[in-house]
Amino acid sequence: MAEILAPAQPSFVQEKILLGMRPREYVRNLVTPFNVAAAAILAVGLPLLVLRFWKGLGATTHLSQSTPWGIWIGFDMMTGIVLAAGGFTIGAAVQIFGLKRYHAIERPAILTAFLGYVMAVCGLLADLGRPWNIIQALFHYGTASVLFEVAWCVMCYSTVLALEFTLPFLEWLGWDRWVVPLRKALIALTVLSVVFSTMHQSALGSLFLIMPTRLHPLWYSSTIYVLFFVSAVIAGICMVIVESSLSHRIFGDKSGGHHVDVDELTLGLGKAGAMVTFAYFFLKLQGVVDGHAWHHLATGWGAWFGVEVLGFVLLPCLLFAYGARERKVRAVRIGAVLGVLGIVLNRLNVSVIALNWQSTNRYVPSWMEVVISLTLVTIGLLLFRWIVNRMPILQASEAAEGSRP
Amino acid sequence: MRIGRRELLQVAAATAATAAVGGAARAAETGPVPQDGAGMLVDTTLCVGCRACEAACAEANQLPDPPGDEVLATRRDTSETAFTVVNRTEKAPGIARYAKKQCMHCVAPACASACPVRAMNKLPGGPVVYDAERCMGCRYCMLACPFDVPKYEYGSNAPRVRKCSFCAARQAAGEKPACAEVCPSGALTFGRRTELLEIAKTRIYTNPDRYLHHVYGETEAGGTSWLYLTDVEPELLALKGGVPGKAYPELVSGALAAPPLVMTLWPPLLMGLYAFARRRGEGEGEAASRKEESHG
Numbered sequence: 001m002a003e004i005l006a007p008a009q010p011s012f013v014q015e016k017i018l019l020g021m022r023p024r025e026y027v028r029n030l031v032t033p034f035n036v037a038a039a040a041i042l043a044v045g046l047p048l049l050v051l052r053f054w055k056g057l058g059a060t061t062h063l064s065q066s067t068p069w070g071i072w073i074g075f076d077m078m079t080g081i082v083l084a085a086g087g088f089t090i091g092a093a094v095q096i097f098g099l100k101r102y103h104a105i106e107r108p109a110i111l112t113a114f115l116g117y118v119m120a121v122c123g124l125l126a127d128l129g130r131p132w133n134i135i136q137a138l139f140h141y142g143t144a145s146v147l148f149e150v151a152w153c154v155m156c157y158s159t160v161l162a163l164e165f166t167l168p169f170l171e172w173l174g175w176d177r178w179v180v181p182l183r184k185a186l187i188a189l190t191v192l193s194v195v196f197s198t199m200h201q202s203a204l205g206s207l208f209l210i211m212p213t214r215l216h217p218l219w220y221s222s223t224i225y226v227l228f229f230v231s232a233v234i235a236g237i238c239m240v241i242v243e244s245s246l247s248h249r250i251f252g253d254k255s256g257g258h259h260v261d262v263d264e265l266t267l268g269l270g271k272a273g274a275m276v277t278f279a280y281f282f283l284k285l286q287g288v289v290d291g292h293a294w295h296h297l298a299t300g301w302g303a304w305f306g307v308e309v310l311g312f313v314l315l316p317c318l319l320f321a322y323g324a325r326e327r328k329v330r331a332v333r334i335g336a337v338l339g340v341l342g343i344v345l346n347r348l349n350v351s352v353i354a355l356n357w358q359s360t361n362r363y364v365p366s367w368m369e370v371v372i373s374l375t376l377v378t379i380g381l382l383l384f385r386w387i388v389n390r391m392p393i394l395q396a397s398e399a400a401e402g403s404r405p
Numbered sequence: 406m407r408i409g410r411r412e413l414l415q416v417a418a419a420t421a422a423t424a425a426v427g428g429a430a431r432a433a434e435t436g437p438v439p440q441d442g443a444g445m446l447v448d449t450t451l452c453v454g455c456r457a458c459e460a461a462c463a464e465a466n467q468l469p470d471p472p473g474d475e476v477l478a479t480r481r482d483t484s485e486t487a488f489t490v491v492n493r494t495e496k497a498p499g500i501a502r503y504a505k506k507q508c509m510h511c512v513a514p515a516c517a518s519a520c521p522v523r524a525m526n527k528l529p530g531g532p533v534v535y536d537a538e539r540c541m542g543c544r545y546c547m548l549a550c551p552f553d554v555p556k557y558e559y560g561s562n563a564p565r566v567r568k569c570s571f572c573a574a575r576q577a578a579g580e581k582p583a584c585a586e587v588c589p590s591g592a593l594t595f596g597r598r599t600e601l602l603e604i605a606k607t608r609i610y611t612n613p614d615r616y617l618h619h620v621y622g623e624t625e626a627g628g629t630s631w632l633y634l635t636d637v638e639p640e641l642l643a644l645k646g647g648v649p650g651k652a653y654p655e656l657v658s659g660a661l662a663a664p665p666l667v668m669t670l671w672p673p674l675l676m677g678l679y680a681f682a683r684r685r686g687e688g689e690g691e692a693a694s695r696k697e698e699s700h701g
Binding site for chain 1 (some may be wrong): 482484485515517518519520521522523524537538539540541542543544545547548549551553556557558559560561562563564647648649653654656657658660661663664667668671672675676678679682683685686
């Protein structure tokens with residue numbers, strides 16, 4: 001590296017890390033409302049994380065003997081991972097099915113997936129009672145456990161995502177020698193990402209198969225893994241719609257010289273979203289039929305189930321269909337936001353709200369649990385922005401352009 | 406485009422990598438669990454509610470002394486500091502019935518099957534035991550257990566899952582579990598599960614009016630090492646009602662059969678789709694993918 005950096009040129013740090021600014025200038029640029037809010041959250045959240053490991057789960061959470069899983073599993077883990085599904089959904093569309101026009105959103109989707117997994121694993125480490133024993137999963141194989149499958153899939157898929165992410169990372173560093181073989185390996189990595197995601201997204205649902213008396217019959221289904229996989233695809237599509245419109249609005253100048261027609265991509269994704277969401281809606285109904293749970297629909301739980309299935313599955317589905325047909329991008333975007341919220345709601349329902357539904361001891365997260373969850377999300381957002389501002393994520397690189405039609 | 410040697414190698418490599426994971430996963434399957442391990446028969450009609458079992462359990466496991474008898478007025482659950490508790494109900498006004506509650510030591514335990522690192526294990530002799538050195542603290546065992554037995558030390562920063570171990574160490578030394586050792590009324594009978602089941606059914610057949618005609622634990626969750634004879638509904642004695650009569654590990658066995666299929670079928674299928682998509686792309690005159698090829 002040393003001989004490349006002639007004294008007259010800006011240093012590596014200044015060019016790559018400080019975005020070409022002088023240190024003082026860079027620090028001054030950091031003071032924005034978003035950063036101030038983020039700093040405030042981190043200032044509270046990071047000490048709370050220390051407190052969690054020092055004093056234990058009892059001092060920081062509202063977990064109990066009847067509610068062993070709270071929002072760190074229900075939100076950080078379950079939701080973090082399902083919202084990362086855009087990585088394999090778009091990766092498969094572009095690399096395997098040859099839908100090259102989605103190429104422009106492949107890298108942001110993979111980066112989101114990577115950060116989503118990193119944050120989910122951080123949340124998991126906070127939640128585990130004895131996190132130092134997480135390496136035991138490498139030596140002792142509880143093959144009858146769905147959680148064992150989940151653990152291995154998380155490990156394998158995080159590795160795949162890290163490898164996929166090294167491509168923009170190395171391009172950023174300018175190490176072209178390594179970029180070429182990696183780009184060739186991308187198809188193999190994409191295949192692996194679909195393989196691991198298929199198993200892993202569905203396995204997160206299979207976790208609940210062993211709780212037939214704990215999970216409410218409206219959500220318990222002997223085919224819950226199908227529901228989880230299909231809804232992961234929906235989450236992937238919705239996240240990519242939301243994310244691509246947001247990041248092209250926020251980081252618009254980063255898109256390089258190429259004009260990416262986000263609206264056109266959004267409409268295409270909306271069409272796909274309408275079909276998958278419609279299928280998912282009927283799968284949800286079939287879950288009720290299979291579980292002979294009709295009579296539960298007339299209860300308060302049934303109303304809550306209706307909110308999820310009508311308001312956050314059927315409504316986004318109709319918005320997608322309407323938007324894709326009438327070329328109303330706004331309708332598709334609203335549908336996608338509702339879709340993301342709906343999947344978050346579903347994961348929270350299954351893993352927290354409708355779990356232990358007969359228990360009189362209802363779980364409400366402590367403020368510390370909420371702040372620590374917020375802290376992890378904030379770190380994820382900061383990392384996303386830091387990387388997008390520096391690495392070739394939104395602007396497709398020169399050579400990668402070649403694969404676009 | 407035809408599928409060339411390189412593509413085939415890519416398929417092979419991806420398949421081999423995933424198959425290796427599958428091989429490791431299959432390396433340690435659980436064998437069939439013997440039905441004839443140690444068991445305990447609790448005849449609740451004989452229990453006098455002295456709670457000597459609670460005291461003996463606390464002593465054997467170095468737990469705090471149990472509280473006084475006033476707690477019989479409330480419904481109690483086991484906890485991280487009390488592995489067994491006696492609950493009281495009334496069969497008729499003035500006629501009390503008692504039942505101790507503890508880990509049921511399922512024949513095919515949900516907790517052991519749920520543990521990703523095998524920190525919870527069913528010993529061949531019958532007890533379901535826990536190894537804190539291996540446990541990562543995911544608490545999935547607590548959610549998997551149909552009887553709500555495993556309890557957690559939330560107050561600790563190195564917490565353990567706590568529950569009755571069926572005094573596995575005492576059993577290994579040829580002794581009875583501490584509770585059975587001290588029971589003065591004959592309510593607890595320690596023995597082989599199959600024999601205890603025969604004893605239980607014999608008692609029902611010879612005293613058909615005295616007992617409910619159901620041995621609690623014979624079929625619950627696929628069968629448990631602890632068996633209960635009652636003359637009131639088990640729920641009244643704080644024994645969990647509505648437990649499905651199916652071995653819990655079977656609930657997930659179907660879903661767990663999928664990964665090997667996904668791992669072996671997906672890569673070739675996806676690579677086939679990839680080859681198809683490329684060919685179609687070229688057929689439509691998209692030189693772009695070829696260009697990428699020559700660049701790459």
